[in-house]
Each structure stands twice: as C-alpha cells, then as structure tokens.
Amino acid sequence: MSATSAAPALSPAGTRVFQQLVRSGDASRTALARDTGLTPGAITRAVRPLLEAGLLLETGDRASTDGALGRPATMVTVQAGAHQVIGVKVTADELFGVVCDLRCRVLDEATVPVGGHGPEAITDLIVGLVDRLRTGRPEVGSVGLAVSGDVDAATGHVGYSPFLGWRDVPLGTEVARRTGLATTVENDVRALLTGERWYGVGRGISSLALVTVGTGIGCALLVNGQVVHGGFGVAGEVGHVLVDPEGPLCHCGNRGCVEAIAGSAGILERMGQAGFKGLGIGDVAELARSGQPDAVRVLAEAGRAVGTGIATIANLVGAEHIVITGEAIGSSPSDTADDEQDYDVMDPHVRSAFEQRAFGSAARAAIELRPLRFVDWARGAAACAVEDFVTHYGRS
Amino acid sequence: MSATSAAPALSPAGTRVFQQLVRSGDASRTALARDTGLTPGAITRAVRPLLEAGLLLETGDRASTDGALGRPATMVTVQAGAHQVIGVKVTADELFGVVCDLRCRVLDEATVPVGGHGPEAITDLIVGLVDRLRTGRPEVGSVGLAVSGDVDAATGHVGYSPFLGWRDVPLGTEVARRTGLATTVENDVRALLTGERWYGVGRGISSLALVTVGTGIGCALLVNGQVVHGGFGVAGEVGHVLVDPEGPLCHCGNRGCVEAIAGSAGILERMGQAGFKGLGIGDVAELARSGQPDAVRVLAEAGRAVGTGIATIANLVGAEHIVITGEAIGSSPSDTADDEQDYDVMDPHVRSAFEQRAFGSAARAAIELRPLRFVDWARGAAACAVEDFVTHYGRS
Numbered sequence: 176m177s178a179t180s181a182a183p184a185l186s187p188a189g190t191r192v193f194q195q196l197v198r199s200g201d202a203s204r205t206a207l208a209r210d211t212g213l214t215p216g217a218i219t220r221a222v223r224p225l226l227e228a229g230l231l232l233e234t235g236d237r238a239s240t241d242g243a244l245g246r247p248a249t250m251v252t253v254q255a256g257a258h259q260v261i262g263v264k265v266t267a268d269e270l271f272g273v274v275c276d277l278r279c280r281v282l283d284e285a286t287v288p289v290g291g292h293g294p295e296a297i298t299d300l301i302v303g304l305v306d307r308l309r310t311g312r313p314e315v316g317s318v319g320l321a322v323s324g325d326v327d328a329a330t331g332h333v334g335y336s337p338f339l340g341w342r343d344v345p346l347g348t349e350v351a352r353r354t355g356l357a358t359t360v361e362n363d364v365r366a367l368l369t370g371e372r373w374y375g376v377g378r379g380i381s382s383l384a385l386v387t388v389g390t391g392i393g394c395a396l397l398v399n400g401q402v403v404h405g406g407f408g409v410a411g412e413v414g415h416v417l418v419d420p421e422g423p424l425c426h427c428g429n430r431g432c433v434e435a436i437a438g439s440a441g442i443l444e445r446m447g448q449a450g451f452k453g454l455g456i457g458d459v460a461e462l463a464r465s466g467q468p469d470a471v472r473v474l475a476e477a478g479r480a481v482g483t484g485i486a487t488i489a490n491l492v493g494a495e496h497i498v499i500t501g502e503a504i505g506s507s508p509s510d511t512a513d514d515e516q517d518y519d520v521m522d523p524h525v526r527s528a529f530e531q532r533a534f535g536s537a538a539r540a541a542i543e544l545r546p547l548r549f550v551d552w553a554r555g556a557a558a559c560a561v562e563d564f565v566t567h568y569g570r571s
Numbered sequence: 572m573s574a575t576s577a578a579p580a581l582s583p584a585g586t587r588v589f590q591q592l593v594r595s596g597d598a599s600r601t602a603l604a605r606d607t608g609l610t611p612g613a614i615t616r617a618v619r620p621l622l623e624a625g626l627l628l629e630t631g632d633r634a635s636t637d638g639a640l641g642r643p644a645t646m647v648t649v650q651a652g653a654h655q656v657i658g659v660k661v662t663a664d665e666l667f668g669v670v671c672d673l674r675c676r677v678l679d680e681a682t683v684p685v686g687g688h689g690p691e692a693i694t695d696l697i698v699g700l701v702d703r704l705r706t707g708r709p710e711v712g713s714v715g716l717a718v719s720g721d722v723d724a725a726t727g728h729v730g731y732s733p734f735l736g737w738r739d740v741p742l743g744t745e746v747a748r749r750t751g752l753a754t755t756v757e758n759d760v761r762a763l764l765t766g767e768r769w770y771g772v773g774r775g776i777s778s779l780a781l782v783t784v785g786t787g788i789g790c791a792l793l794v795n796g797q798v799v800h801g802g803f804g805v806a807g808e809v810g811h812v813l814v815d816p817e818g819p820l821c822h823c824g825n826r827g828c829v830e831a832i833a834g835s836a837g838i839l840e841r842m843g844q845a846g847f848k849g850l851g852i853g854d855v856a857e858l859a860r861s862g863q864p865d866a867v868r869v870l871a872e873a874g875r876a877v878g879t880g881i882a883t884i885a886n887l888v889g890a891e892h893i894v895i896t897g898e899a900i901g902s903s904p905s906d907t908a909d910d911e912q913d914y915d916v917m918d919p920h921v922r923s924a925f926e927q928r929a930f931g932s933a934a935r936a937a938i939e940l941r942p943l944r945f946v947d948w949a950r951g952a953a954a955c956a957v958e959d960f961v962t963h964y965g966r967s
Contacts, residue, residue: 186608187607187608187609188608211583212582212583212584213583380802381802382801382802394887396887396888398794398795398797398799398888399794399795399797399799401794401795401797403794403795403888403889404889405778405888405889405932405933406776406777406778406889406890406891406935406936407889407891407932407933407935407936408889408932409885409886409889409930409931409932409933410886410887410888410889411887412886412887412930412931412933413886413887415886415928415930416812416813416883416886416887417812417813417814417879417883417928418813418816419816420814420815427930428927429927429928483813487812487813487883487887488887489805490805490806490808490809490811490812491792491806491807491808491809491812491883491884491887491888492792492794492799492801492806492887492888493799493800493801493802493803493804493805493806494802495802495803531824531825532811532813532825534805534808534811534823535805535808536801536803536804536805537801537803537805537808539802539803540802540803
C-alpha cells in the first residue's frame with residue numbers, strides 16, 4: 176500500500192534518524208550521533224537518500240555549541256512541506272479533512288456532509304475530499320484515515336465499525352487504489368493519540384491515556400512510549416471497567432460497567448426512567464445546570480464512573496497524563512461549545528472519583544477534560560500517515 | 572554500581588547483538604545481520620570485544636542453511652558459564668539464593684533463615700549467602716536482589732518495603748561495596764516477570780501479566796515487550812481494582828478492592844466474623860475442601876475478585892498470558908503443596924469471573940494458576956542481574 180516504492184532504500188539507521196528529525200524539526204549532526212549512538216560517518220550515509228530526495232536540508236553555518244573543538248555544527252533540517260499528507264476523520268454525519276506537512280502543521284482543511292453510510296458511498300466521499308484537498312498541491316503523497324471501531328492498521332482493513340455498520344471493509348486498499356496515494360487506516364482514538372504524541376500533550380512523555388466519552392467509551396493508551404494494541408487486538412476497554420455490580424445492564428452482558436453508566440445511551444435511559452423522554456445529552460447538561468435533581472444525579476454518577484475508570488488506568492499502567500474528550504449524541508459535530516459545557520458539569524465528579532481511587536503516586540497523573548474538535552482527529556489521522564511515511568520510507 | 576568498568580566499551584550495536592545472543596543462545600552471523608539490520612562488517616566489529624572477553628565463541632564449521640551461496644555459516648555462541656550471577660529473593664523468613672549462568676540456568680542454590688528484619692541484619696545475611704555461593708566460582712561477577720515493595724531499580728534503593736519495615740535503604744550500593752560485585756535490586760514481582768521473559772512463559776510474547784496473591788496482591792506487567800514501571804513509579808496495582816463498592820474496607824481507604832476481598836488478611840477476617848478465629852490460609856482451604864459453607868463462600872468471593880482484577884488487566888492492556896501465583900500467610904515458604912491446593916479451591920472462581928468480565932477477544936488470554944516456588948523468584952533476581960550485565964556491558 177506504499178506509493179514510495181521508487182524511493183531509494185533507507186537503512187534501519189536512516190529510518191531512526193529520519194524519525195528523530197521529523198519529531199524534533201532539526202538537529203546538529205553531533206546531536207544526532209549522540210542520540211542515535213551512530214558514528215558521524217553512519218549519520219552521513221543514513222541521511223544521504225533523504226537529502227537527495229529533498230526531505231532534509233543541510234546547513235553548515237551555525238556556530239557549534241556542543242562540538243568540543245568549536246567547529247561550526249552541521250545542522251540537518253526537515254523540509255516539512257516537501258511531503259504533505261491528508262488526514263480524514265470519518266463520522267456518521269461529516270468527513271473532516273486536513274492537509275498537513277511532515278511536522279503535522281495544518282495547511283488546509285475541508286469538510287463534506289455524509290449521506291449514506293455504506294462502504295461505497297463513504298469511499299466515494301473520501302476520494303472526492305482527497306482530490307479536492309490535493310488540488311494544486313503536488314507535494315501530497317499519502318493519506319491517513321481515522322475510523323471508529325476495530326481497525327487493523329497493518330492492512331488498512333476495517334474489521335467492524337458499529338457506528339457505520341461496517342464489517343470487513345478493505346478501506347485502505349480501495350482508497351490507495353483510487354487515489355494512487357499510500358493510505359494508512361487507524362482506529363480513530365488511536366489516531367488521536369498518535370497526534371498527541373507528535374504535536375500535543377504526548378510530546379516528551381512516555382505514558383498517556385486518551386479517553387473518549389460518547390455513545391461508547393473509547394480509550395487509547397501509550398505505555399513506555401508505545402501505543403498499546405493488545406495481544407488479541409483488544410486494549411483500552413475502560414468502558415468495561417466494573418463500577419457497580421448492582422448497576423445498569425451493559426451491552427456486554429455485565430452490570431455496572433463504566434459505559435453502561437457514563438455512555439450517552441445509559442444517561443438518556445436513566446433520564447427516561449425519571450420521566451424525561453426524548454432528551455439529548457446537551458439537554459441533560461442544561462437541566463443539571465439549572466439544578467434539576469435527576470439530571471444532577473445521573474451526570475454525577477456518569478462523572479464518577481469515568482473517574483473510577485481512569486483511576487483504574489492510572490493504577491495499572493501509571494499514566495502520566497489523562498485526556499478525556501468526547502462526542503455527545505445528538506449534538507452537531509461542530510457544536511463544540513455544548514460538549515464543553517457537558518464536561519463542565521461532569522468535571523468535579525470525574526476528579527473526585529479519580530482522587531478517591533487512584534493509588535499512591537498514581538494520583539499525580541494530570542487530568543484534562545477537553546472539548547471535542549473533529550479537526551484534531553483529522554490531524555491525528557494525518558499524524559498516522561506521517562508516521563507510516565517516515566517509518567517505511569524507501570521500503571516496498 | 573558496575574564492576575565491569577574495566578571491560579572494553581561496547582557500541583550500541585554491540586549491546587543489541589549481545590542481548591539478542593544471550594536470549595537465543597546462538598545465532599549465525601547472517602541471522603544476526605538480518606535481525607539487527609546491521610551489516611556483516613558492523614556485526615564483526617560489534618562482537619569483537621565480547622569474543623576477546625571470552626563471552627562469545629565463533630565457530631565456522633556448520634553448513635549454512637540461509638546463505639545464498641551455500642558458504643559455511645559462522646555461528647556465534649554465548650559462553651554462558653563465562654559470567655555467572657547470584658540471584659537472591661529476600662523474604663521475612665528466609666533468603667533464597669541461586670547461582671545462574673548467562674542463560675539463567677541454575678548451577679547451585681542455597682537458603683538461609685532470617686532472624687531480625689533490620690537492613691543491617693538482612694544485608695549481613697545477603698553478603699554471607701553471596702560469599703558462600705561464589706566460593707570456588709571465579710566466574711561470578713554480579714548479584715541480583717528481589718525485594719517486595721517500592722524499589723528503584725536504577726539506583727538500587729529500596730524506597731519502602733512494608734513487609735520488612737524498611738524505608739530508604741541503599742541496599743544495592745551497600746551489597747556492591749561489601750561484595751565487590753555489580754548489584755541490581757528489583758521489586759520481587761518485576762524480578763519474577765523478568766525471569767519469565769528470559770526463560771519462562773514470557774519468551775516470545777509481548778504482553779504478560781504476573782499476579783501474586785498473598786498478604787498483598789502484587790502484579791507486574793509486560794506490555795509491548797517492556798516491563799511497565801508507571802510514570803510515577805506506580806503500576807500493576809490490580810489489588811486496588813474495584814470489585815464491590817459495598818465490599819469490605821481496604822487499607823487504601825476505599826471499599827471492595829480486590830486486595831480487601833482476596834488478600835490473606837481479608838479472607839481471615841471474614842472467616843473470623845463467621846466464628847473461625849486463629850486460622851491460617853491453609854486451614855481455610857482445608858475447610859472449603861470439606862464443604863464448610865463459610866470457607867467455600869469466602870474463597871469463592873476471593874477467587875471472583877481475582878478473576879475480576881485480571882479481566883480488567885486483559886481489557887486494558889490486552890495481556891496474552893496471565894500467571895497467578897502467591898504466598899499464603901502462615902505457611903512455610905517451602906510448603907508449596909498447601910499453596911497449590913489453596914489455588915485449586917479458588918481456580919474455578921477465578922476463571923468464571925475472568926470469562927464473565929473479559930471483553931471480546933481479551934478473553935482469549937491464557938490463565939495459569941501456579942504454586943509458589945521461591946527459587947523461581949531468586950532465579951528472576953538472577954535474570955535481572957544478567958539483563959543489567961548485558962545491557963550495560965563495557966559502560967561505566
């Protein structure tokens with residue numbers, strides 16, 4: 176699925192140097208040698224194909240600060256615009272697309288409304304959006320797609336996406352064939368996590384949890400600097416952490432899972448049981464803000480369930496930073512203000528349950544509740560495409 | 572803390588080759604080049620100091636099966652006995668010591684009873700045991716110590732060991748000073764996990780959980796092939812996974828943690844409430860086996876709590892294999908038969924709760940209940956010493 180098979184082969188050392196440079200933007204040869212453990216000669220050989228391809232640039236005019244002999248340091252700089260990527264987040268209502276450079280800076284963005292959810296209709300829309308965004312940009316060389324559900328990043332197959340009703344859709348192969356661009360597909364929460372590693376709160380930390388609260392509870396984990404995929408493709412299922420064995424029934428068959436208490440369906444069902452039918456999540460938050468006791472109670476329980484879930488993550492994997500964001504059922508995807516306020520209502524309950532259940536120093540994790548912005552997810556998809564490009568550059 | 576500072580420096584490539592060889596025992600140069608991405612020339616330069624030190628041996632007499640031209644393959648073999656390590660597991664009753672070679676094969680073992688628990692008394696005993704085990708073995712070059720509690724492996728400091736009543740004990744520095752041997756200190760459960768990676772069920776898998784059930788509930792996690800230490804030194808706290816918000820009070824201040832239900836103190840306390848005072852864990856198991864309803868109920872609850880805890884691990888990190896072992900309060904450390912039978916009683920309850928709560932494919936994790944053998948822990952400590960020796964060889 177690579178469109179870069181014509182590129183000259185990069186040695187494993189070259190790949191490591193390229194990865195490090197794309198993350199840092201630039202570095203002196205001396206620093207590269209120190210950080211990778213390679214000799215200066217090996218660095219020279221490693222970067223040569225990238226210099227020839229115009230992806231790196233060498234400049235020798237900066238005075239050295241780390242060379243023992245005071246020689247001018249040779250700086251190596253990433254030509255970030257030389258390879259551009261398109262990232263697309265697929266939702267049930269809209270596609271969000273961005274063009275990014277190699278440093279994941281957004282150069283352009285666009286959205287298209289979604290009609291039917293069949294694989295053919297969505298693929299057509301993706302191809303159309305990619306064509307629109309790449310117009311006048313010959314530097315665009317790869318595509319990253321973020322889709323909710325069970326995605327095999329290695330093959331670009333969507334195994335199961337409940338939201339879209341898809342099973343076994345070879346999305347990556349199809350988009351690559353029709354666009355002629357190397358295409359990477361990733362689970363949307365893991366794509367968001369990848370973005371955070373490249374340009375967000377994940378820079379420079381080795382353990383991070385990203386939790387999305389909405390219809391379902393999604394979660395992606397970074398442990399020891401690596402994304403956790405799980406031995407059997409299951410990981411980060413914080414939605415099925417037990418909160419209350421007497422709690423509401425979950426679709427997994429158990430009672431009292433985080434998702435049964437804090438997922439949108441569970442919240443709306445309990446509001447319905449209290450006599451409030453036909454509400455959206457935004458309405459429940461509004462009622463809670465006005466002091467309506469059922470809404471206050473239901474959202475407090477939801478917040479405490481999420482707090483217990485993230486405390487369990489902190490206790491088991493020792494996350495340094497935990498980001499909570501989410502998609503509220505029924506709200507327009509661009510209606511971020513509402514989402515933000517929903518989390519304002521839940522925030523103190525999330526934090527108090529977390530503090531109560533986090534064990535010892537695990538309680539030092541930074542907790543951040545953040546409004547949902549789909550452009551961040553599209554940028555995460557772009558980050559996946561950049562990572563794939565850098566990691567597999569020159570390999571067929 | 573290294574006694575190998577006189578060794579010739581190893582390049583980062585040399586370290587990678589040495590690590591790979593110690594794990595596999597031997598390999599052809601061709602296979603080493605393929606697996607490490609190094610050129611044959613780089614492999615030659617990398618292994619030279621290790622050949623000179625007698626840690627590796629080259630033989631050229633095996634017919635090649637992977638050389639394209641059918642040339643005889645040069646095999647590189649680890650001289651496993653050339654560097655030997657002593658591993659010691661510290662318990663409140665006894666020290667368990669082993670001598671191992673670089674492949675973690677046990678060459679000798681010994682135990683000494685423990686009197687006082689003060690750092691000086693235990694350090695004296697460790698030094699005496701090391702001296703006894705190294706007699707007639709000039710190849711012994713390093714020591715690994717496994718201690719329960721909060722251990723900083725980087726410095727060899729024991730921050731807090733409730734079992735021994737220690738705070739801030741510079742155990743590694745002291746044992747290194749008195750023995751003249753490079754000394755590694757690790758949390759005992761993480762040491763056991765390290766051993767499983769080198770020679771046990773952890774070989775060739777990337778995610779493994781090891782859970783110890785006894786006075787406390789310990790846990791060490793391997794994720795993406797790496798031991799999880801946690802951002803703030805806390806990880807694997809499966810003992811504080813919530814099982815029942817109405818459950819018994821835990822020492823952490825919450826109710827219904829796994830440890831409050833399945834830890835030895837909790838089990839004995841609930842048996843006491845049912846009128847059975849002064850029992851040991853072995854007695855409770857015996858009563859359960861004879862059908863005594865309180866013992867049956869209390870051990871079933873304990874088993875279900877452990878099963879819920881390991882399902883939470885499987886759901887969050889996707890462990891491929893989960894080993895449960897443990898130390899029963901009051902039983903002699905060598906009295907392994909009793910422990911085994913305790914877990915026979917708990918086994919079906921652990922498994923049924925796991926199956927009920929594991930989400931989707933996470934349920935495919937292999938669950939293994941295993942009797943406690945302290946010699947395995949000592950061997951894990953030896954594996955930590957081997958890992959340290961190999962990783963830091965030639966670096967001061």
